[in-house]
Amino acid sequence: MKVTFPHMGNIHIAAKIFLDDLGVDYVVPPISNNKALEVGTMYSPEEMCLPFKIMIGNYIQAIEQGADTVIIVGSCGPCRFGEYCELQMNLLKKLGHEITFIVLDSPRDVGKKELLERAGLLVKESGKNNYSGILAMLKGVKAIELMDEIEKEAYWLAGYEINKGECKKLLHDCRQKVVSTKDSDQALKILKEYKKKINRVKMDSTKQPLKVSIIGEIYTVIEPFSNQYIQERLMDYGVSSNRMLTPSWWLKDLLGKVVKMNSISLRRASQEYLPLGIGGHARECIGEAVLAAKEGQDGAIQLFPVGCMPEIVSKSILPTISKDKDFPIMTLVLDEMTGQSGYITRIEAFLDLLERRRETSHVLFGN
Ligand code: SF4
Structure with a gap:
């Protein structure tokens, strides 16, 4: 099994930490780009919404690097998103890619037992026990919380910073550094360091x-x-x-x-x-x-x-x-x-x- 997932902001940081900790093989698709959009648009039905098209582009770029399993989150109510997984699976099949989809749906929709079974497929693949699986998941959740906090501060403080561009640079450095390690504890340490760094950026509180x-x-x-x-x-x-x-x-x-x-x-x-x-x-x-x-x-x-x-x-x-x-x-x-x-x-x-x-x-x- 070689897992991949579509991009959505910094979610790849959490997914990477989770999969690194579990020891499951994975491919992070190239950060969403014009090529992914071009490929996704070419193969998707014209009337589909933009996220669908970019995701298809992400999958195809990851499949080119050997991915054979997609993890995707499930429905958010009565809109096309509820059909994404089925449609994407069929579309990839038509293109000759037999891909397994692991859909992490809301426990309200599929039940807690089914959700745990689906998530358990990854733990099973890793050969580790459920406890290790939960620990890996908690690290992933912690990572995305930290990354969201760093991003939130950076976007807000950019209006007050004394040295123009400092918040943006810190944000870019943080993203780059955290994905460069395969050690989940090290990744969390980097995120904590950058959270401190962003809070130490020199501000002009008189700015409006x-x-x-x-x-x-x-x-x-x-x-x-x-x-x-x-x-x-x-x-x-x-x-x-x-x-x-x-x-x-x-x-x-x-x-x-x-x-x-x-x-x-x-x-x-x-x-x-x-x-x-x-x-x-x-x-x-x-x-x-x-x-x-x-x-x-x-x-x-x-x-x-x-x-x-x-x-x-x-x-x-x-x-x-x-x-x-x-x-x-x-x-x-x-x-x-x-x-x-x-x-x-x-x-x-x-x-x-x-x-x-x-x-x-x-x-x-x-x-
Ligand atoms: S909310 Fe639903 S309809 Fe709107 S872009 Fe997302 S998936 Fe498409």
């Missing part, structure tokens, strides 16, 4: 950077290649950005769902505008927009792939929130045809608008 929330469909929010590295661009502009959706948030939300205690603040915040889950993370997107306005962010950017059904619904609700809360929200819809220059122009125009609103409110209120 623009503050922008990134909301929308989970894959395009988390996977930087799919959103053309939007948060890194915002770092370059000296803007502080944040997002609630991260792999560790997703994990906590998944576990919380078992006892209906997941993302309570988001669900409460969305209650007035979208009280029901309609698939994907539409409800979370609405909740995040409401919270971002309440927390005093300057604006929010909604991201989603062309044809994403749940986010089309949230897009239709966001103008009402924007009007009710006097809070600017811009939507960017992404697909394989999204050109870089038009995309950048829209982001810059939105930031200009936020700046002008700030200036106007200073003139109006004299502060």
Whole structure:
């Protein structure tokens, strides 16, 4: 068995630590890139959403390096994601690749026993016992929590840093260093070191950077290649950005769902505008927009792939929130045809608008 998995932000760091610790053979696909998108687009049905296409590209690039088993997480409600695994399996089969899929579905959907059995396949392959499997998993979870915290700090502190580019450089160095080791304890040590380093970055607390929330469909929010590295661009502009959706948030939300205690603040915040889950993370997107306005962010950017059904619904609700809360929200819809220059122009125009609103409110209120 040679395992692979699709990219989604930093998830490969946790997966690598987990698999290294278990001693299972694996291939990390090349970081999502134009080639993966090109290959994925060529073989996927045209109407499929962008995450599907990039994932197919990831699989094919990993299969070229010998991967024969894909680990993928399961459904997030009534949208195409629930069909991804079946469709991807069939598509790869048609292309002549007999690939095994291990689908880690929510325990609410498949039951705890079935989920443990599926996860147990990897432990069995490693020849280790369940205890070692649990330890390896806990290390992977710890790693993704640390990586998410480092990223969150870096994206936010970039607006306050004295030495321009320091947060971005630390983030890049951290990602590079942590994947260069095959020792899971060493990897965790590196992450802890970088967490300290990022908190020691010299700040100018008198700065008042623009503050922008990134909301929308989970894959395009988390996977930087799919959103053309939007948060890194915002770092370059000296803007502080944040997002609630991260792999560790997703994990906590998944576990919380078992006892209906997941993302309570988001669900409460969305209650007035979208009280029901309609698939994907539409409800979370609405909740995040409401919270971002309440927390005093300057604006929010909604991201989603062309044809994403749940986010089309949230897009239709966001103008009402924007009007009710006097809070600017811009939507960017992404697909394989999204050109870089038009995309950048829209982001810059939105930031200009936020700046002008700030200036106007200073003139109006004299502060
Ligand atoms: S949430 Fe949207 S983009 Fe993601 S799988 Fe569902 S339809 Fe596709």
